[in-house]
Amino acid sequence: MRPRPPTQPTRSGPSTASPSAARTPPLPGGSSREATALTARLRRAGCVFAEDEAQLILATARSSDEAAAMAARREAGLPLEHVLGWAAFHGLRIAVEPAVFVPRRRTEFLASRAIALAGRVATGRPVVVDLCCGSGAIGAAVLSAVPGAELVATDVDATAVHCARRNVEPLGGRVVAGDLFSALPGGLRGRVDVLVANVPYVPSGEVAFLPAEARDHEPHAALDGGEDGLDVLRRVASGAPGWLAPGGALLVETSASQAPDAVAAFRRAGLRARLDGCGELPATVVRGEARTAGAAGT
Numbered sequence: 481m482r483p484r485p486p487t488q489p490t491r492s493g494p495s496t497a498s499p500s501a502a503r504t505p506p507l508p509g510g511s512s513r514e515a516t517a518l519t520a521r522l523r524r525a526g527c528v529f530a531e532d533e534a535q536l537i538l539a540t541a542r543s544s545d546e547a548a549a550m551a552a553r554r555e556a557g558l559p560l561e562h563v564l565g566w567a568a569f570h571g572l573r574i575a576v577e578p579a580v581f582v583p584r585r586r587t588e589f590l591a592s593r594a595i596a597l598a599g600r601v602a603t604g605r606p607v608v609v610d611l612c613c614g615s616g617a618i619g620a621a622v623l624s625a626v627p628g629a630e631l632v633a634t635d636v637d638a639t640a641v642h643c644a645r646r647n648v649e650p651l652g653g654r655v656v657a658g659d660l661f662s663a664l665p666g667g668l669r670g671r672v673d674v675l676v677a678n679v680p681y682v683p684s685g686e687v688a689f690l691p692a693e694a695r696d697h698e699p700h701a702a703l704d705g706g707e708d709g710l711d712v713l714r715r716v717a718s719g720a721p722g723w724l725a726p727g728g729a730l731l732v733e734t735s736a737s738q739a740p741d742a743v744a745a746f747r748r749a750g751l752r753a754r755l756d757g758c759g760e761l762p763a764t765v766v767r768g769e770a771r772t773a774g775a776a777g778t
Contacts, residue, residue, distance in 0.1 A: 514538060518551055525555040533560055540564045559693040570621040577643045581702035582694075583617035587678055589763035590733045591621040593756055594676040597729050598626045601673045605630060609668065609723070611660055611677040611716060612636075614702060616644030616653075618676055623651035632656060634663040637699055660712075661719045672723045675730045679712040681705040681738060709735070713742055717749040717768065724770035732766050742766045 515534050522530035533554065541547035554563045561567040561582045567574050569583045570591050576582055598606040606629050610619040613633035623631055631653035635641050644655045656663045682703045687695065694703060705711055713732055720730040730751060734742045739755055743766055746753035751768030758765075 514544065514547070518547065521551055522554060527554070536560070536564060540566075557692055557696065559697050562697060567615070567617070569617040570624075572617075572620055572624060574615050574617045574620060575643060575646045576615050577639060579697070579699060580637075580640050580643045581614040581698050583615055586758075586761040586763040587618065587733060588621075589756075589758040589761055590676060590678060590731060590765050591618045593731050593765050593767065594618060594622055594674050595625040597674045597731070598622055598629055604628065606673040607668065607671050607725070608632075608674045608676065609664065609672050610634070611675065612679050612702070612712070613644050613648075613655065614640050614678065616647040616655060618678060619644070619653050619655075620647045620651055622674075622676075623648065623653050632664060632668065634658055634660070636660075636663075637701065640699070640702075660715060661723060664723065669723055671725050673725050673728045675716075675720055675724060675728065677713075677716045677730070677732050679705065679716060679732055681709040681713060681734050683707060683709040708741065709738055710741055710745060713766075714745045717745045717751065720768065721750050721770055726770060728770045730768040730770075732768075734764055734766055736762070736764050739764050739766065 515538060518534040518537060519531045522533050527533050537547050537550045541550055550563050554560060559582055561576045562578050565576065567576045567583050570588045574583055594608065598608050606626065608622050608629050608631045610631065610633040613619055613635045616633050619631050619633040622629055631648065633644055633648055633653060633655045635644060635657065636659045638657060641655055641657045648655050680701065680703050682690065682705055684704050684707055687700070687704050690703065705713065713734065716732060717730065724730065732742065743753045743755065746766055746768040750771060752771065753766060753768045756765040756767055
């Protein structure tokens, strides 16, 4: 099993930092003997952050038998978040189901940018759309931080839609199934203040080199962005102007190496484009602002 840090992977591979105590819930943790034994078991399986993972399993499991079963699934290579049934994201516990893309820590920057823009909308009721929503982590973060926001999230994968509804609908958002803009209610055309999309951006030729946890247990469509990794990004950029309100913004996560081509795609779509970077994670977000309302794309 290829090791990865608990609850905080990146889209294109694992990060190297253990999660901070501030990002994980209080740990009731089981007995010292149980924790020691479970840590040793996970370490033998190749988990670099075995002690942290053992604590998270013991904090989540309802019995010693359940903890042992969870450890066995982790030993078999299942992502820790799928074992736990949740992932830490932007101060929230996001429900994560098997075969659903796990929200990455770096994507918290994308969520933060969306929250900041939504919070500045003059009406006080911003309209936010989350495309390629996966588990609904970004939408949940926005709704938690911007009360009263009108949020619609979409994903083409039925399992992801089911999972996203668990995270988004209790907070007042809506999740619909479909491919990008085709899933959106027509009444949103020209009204969207913030359009956020965590699109797949791993080049097709690099998917085979991803950690096994992502490659074998997450949906291929959530990882593979086409030959250069930007196929879906271009589709989103092309369609965005018809859905954005005047002055509305499109936010998409990408890699630093892909950023110049991503900016070019935004500009070809008629958006004023700029890059926002966060060196701490690291993360790169392309931001495009609408010039005028136009005809909706697909």
